[in-house]
Amino acid sequence: xxxxxxxxxxLSVQEGDSAVIKCTYSxxxxxxxxxxxxxxxxxxxxxxxxxxxxxxxxxxRIAVTLNKTAKHFSLHITETQPEDSAVYFCAATLRWNxxxxxGAGTKLIIKP
Amino acid sequence: xxxxxxxxxxxxxGMTNKKSLKxxxxxxHRAMYWYKQKAKKPPELMFVYSYEKLSIxxxxxxxxxxxxPNSSLLNLHLHALQPEDSALYLCASSQDRxxxxxxxxxxxxxxxxxxxxx
Numbered sequence: 001x002x003x004x005x006x007x008x009x010x011l012s013v014q015e016g017d018s019a020v021i022k023c024t025y026s027x028x029x030x031x032x033x034x035x036x037x038x039x040x041x042x043x044x045x046x047x048x049x050x051x052x053x054x055x056x057x058x059x060x061r062i063a064v065t066l067n068k069t070a071k072h073f074s075l076h077i078t079e080t081q082p083e084d085s086a087v088y089f090c091a092a093t094l095r096w097n098x099x100x101x102x103g104a105g106t107k108l109i110i111k112p
Numbered sequence: 113x114x115x116x117x118x119x120x121x122x123x124x125x126g127m128t129n130k131k132s133l134k135x136x137x138x139x140x141h142r143a144m145y146w147y148k149q150k151a152k153k154p155p156e157l158m159f160v161y162s163y164e165k166l167s168i169x170x171x172x173x174x175x176x177x178x179x180x181p182n183s184s185l186l187n188l189h190l191h192a193l194q195p196e197d198s199a200l201y202l203c204a205s206s207q208d209r210x211x212x213x214x215x216x217x218x219x220x221x222x223x224x225x226x227x228x229x230x
Contacts, residue, residue, distance in 0.1 A: 036221070043221040043223045044155065099168070100155075105152070
């Protein structure tokens with residue numbers, strides 16, 4: 001079945017610097033890749049997503065890139081701010097099965 | 113508006129109690145989900161309702177009983193739970209899950225119910 005690996009498990013960056021989180025997936029039939037941000041005590045919040053017919057998508061300070069050949073996708077956050085501190089999850093879904101397969105999560109720490 | 117609401121926010125119950133978790137969305141979504149999330153782990157899928165019919169049950173113990181009274185509401189009835197069932201229970205919804213139309217499978221999550229079983 002589909003498997004999603006996410007790295008790193010913890011990422012600490014200086015405020016104002018960029019952060020990159022990477023995920024790889026195993027099934028080439030995966031076609032939808034959302035990223036969720038989860039703050040302590042809250043539910044996951046969709047922050048950006050990308051589909052297999054697109055290579056890159058941006059929304060202000062957040063961008064996601066997809067490399068279908070290598071089967072990996074990445075989250076890029078620029079000009080990090082304290083409110084970016086949270087756990088970030090990547091996920092993938094198969095074309096015919098709309099269940100989310102989750103990465104293990106990355107705890108992002110923004111140092112002042 | 114992409115809001116999913118859940119009540120209660122916190123719940124403490126004994127192993128012999130019966131309680132229910134509630135979830136509501138008014139986005140016109142026709143697919144609704146229950147997830148269980150343990151600390152420092154991603155959410156685990158429990159149940160999926162599509163057009164008010166149970167379409168997926170991920171081998172969840174019978175002490176968890178889902179119910180979808182209408183297209184906006186989703187309940188999770190709890191009975192005779194164990195301490196290891198303590199977790200954050202998340203509800204999510206998506207526009208659809210069977211049509212294959214692009215964008216209809218995006219899932220939006222509620223804030224969760226923090227359940228503690230004593």
